[in-house]
Amino acid sequence: MKVCVVGQGGREHAFASALARTADVVVTPGNPGIDGSTSAAPDEIDADLYVIGPEGPLADGLADRLRASGRLVFGPGADGAALESSKAWMKEVVSAAGVPTAAYAAFDGDPAGRRAAHAYLETLPPPYVVKTSGLAAGKGVLVTDELAEAHADVDAKLDGTAFGDAGRRIVIEEGMRGPEVSLFALCDGRRAVLLPTAVRDHKRIGDGDTGPNTGGMGCVSPLADVDRAACVELAALAFEPTLTELIRRGVDYRGVLYAGFMLTPDGPRLLEFNVRFGDPEAQVTLPRVENDLAQLLAGAAAGELIDEVVVSDDAMVCVVCAAEGYPAAPRTGDVIAGLERAREVPGVTVFCAGVGAGDGRETPSESLVTGGGRVLNVCGRGPDVSVARDRAYDAVRQLSWPGMTYRNDIAAAEAAAAAALRR
Ligand code: AMP
Ligand code: GLY
Numbered sequence: 001m002k003v004c005v006v007g008q009g010g011r012e013h014a015f016a017s018a019l020a021r022t023a024d025v026v027v028t029p030g031n032p033g034i035d036g037s038t039s040a041a042p043d044e045i046d047a048d049l050y051v052i053g054p055e056g057p058l059a060d061g062l063a064d065r066l067r068a069s070g071r072l073v074f075g076p077g078a079d080g081a082a083l084e085s086s087k088a089w090m091k092e093v094v095s096a097a098g099v100p101t102a103a104y105a106a107f108d109g110d111p112a113g114r115r116a117a118h119a120y121l122e123t124l125p126p127p128y129v130v131k132t133s134g135l136a137a138g139k140g141v142l143v144t145d146e147l148a149e150a151h152a153d154v155d156a157k158l159d160g161t162a163f164g165d166a167g168r169r170i171v172i173e174e175g176m177r178g179p180e181v182s183l184f185a186l187c188d189g190r191r192a193v194l195l196p197t198a199v200r201d202h203k204r205i206g207d208g209d210t211g212p213n214t215g216g217m218g219c220v221s222p223l224a225d226v227d228r229a230a231c232v233e234l235a236a237l238a239f240e241p242t243l244t245e246l247i248r249r250g251v252d253y254r255g256v257l258y259a260g261f262m263l264t265p266d267g268p269r270l271l272e273f274n275v276r277f278g279d280p281e282a283q284v285t286l287p288r289v290e291n292d293l294a295q296l297l298a299g300a301a302a303g304e305l306i307d308e309v310v311v312s313d314d315a316m317v318c319v320v321c322a323a324e325g326y327p328a329a330p331r332t333g334d335v336i337a338g339l340e341r342a343r344e345v346p347g348v349t350v351f352c353a354g355v356g357a358g359d360g361r362e363t364p365s366e367s368l369v370t371g372g373g374r375v376l377n378v379c380g381r382g383p384d385v386s387v388a389r390d391r392a393y394d395a396v397r398q399l400s401w402p403g404m405t406y407r408n409d410i411a412a413a414e415a416a417a418a419a420a421l422r423r
Pocket of ligand 2: 138
């Protein structure tokens with residue numbers, strides 16, 4: 001089978017390497033760190049299956065266009081992708097489906113909408129949560145205990161100054177507290193089949209969950225506090241009811257559904273749906289899928305998903321190495337040193353996310369430069385989270401470029417929890 005992966009980050013690198021176990025893989029546009037990258041457009045590539053990584057092309061209808069020309073596509077059409085590209089619509093769908101989620105209201109930037117948004121904020125206790133309805137690369141959510149900051153954020157979003165058109169419609173939600181967990185299910189239009197393993201992302205830029213939200217600074221799977229049975233319970237709360245509601249609305253959803261939950265004192269609540277694998281969550285999940293991934297995704301795309309996805313019990317921890325200035329203004333063009341040494345650490349895989357090609361003056365092993373905010377995804381695998389974590393950080397310490405940053409506490413709490421459980 002020939003598979004065309006669409007996208008250019010670490011998630012697509014993880015897709016490409018897991019698919020390459022059984023298929024021929026090309027990646028468009030890919031990046032200089034991913035084998036099989038090509039600048040050809042997806043519709044110029046003749047493949048048996050197209051796997052679309054990021055939300056942007058899905059929301060733009062790439063899956064619809066490819067299907068219209070007779071291709072087999074893993075990824076929802078623009079109608080289903082609106083679960084992510086319109087948080088207002090997502091909240092409407094999941095509320096109709098009876099999925100437990102935070103109370104909310106949606107507002108537009110006209111004078112009446114703006115007044116109503118400010119008035120709604122006044123009715124809520126902290127923490128205050130203000131979200132762009134549209135896509136904002138994981139950065140469109142403000143969570144704050146300061147009411148004044150929330151009011152200012154409402155204006156900055158509705159004005160279009162903070163996130164352009166993505167923010168001209170906003171969702172304000174009841175603020176919740178608790179640990180977060182992400183789950184993934186493959187869908188074939190009729191059924192959702194869970195990947196039975198829980199993943200936890202670390203979204204803030206700084207150690208101890210400080211500073212602004214990012215696309216994700218690292219993640220870990222599985223989790224001691226969300227075992228396989230808990231995964232199955234969470235899945236039953238969210239995936240099946242939502243798929244049923246989508247079918248009722250005429251949406252033929254074929255692709256992955258990514259559910260983010262908060263485990264609140266009042267029970268689990270759905271935070272968000274994404275219409276793609278998480279990045280970097282995919283990097284700790286796809287390598288552990290034991291099925292033939294190409295066959296599995298082709299089955300979902302064809303409406304004939306198999307009954308069970310098998311995921312290894314091994315643990316994986318991903319540490320994102322980011323460029324100086326991320327997330328506000330990452331600096332690019334710095335030569336990446338130590339990639340080969342990092343890859344020699346046992347149990348380690350390094351996926352290339354925001355990398356560019358050097359100018360040829362570097363040694364072959366240092367031919368990549370920083371080319372985006374999240375540059376490399378350093379993944380350690382092992383029999384448990386602490387081994388996986390130690391391996392990942394051993395490899396991180398082999399890497400360097402001017403201004404390289406990373407969190408020191410990825411999976412620290414999860415490793416401690418797993419160790420406590422063993423005692
Ligand atoms: P989202 O993209 O909607 O998942 O939001 C990004 C992050 O903001 C989540 O991972 C949470 O950490 C936080 N968040 C979102 N919604 C809420 C909420 N209602 N209450 C508290 N935190 C939230
Ligand atoms: N890591 C969070 C996301 O992919 O949305």
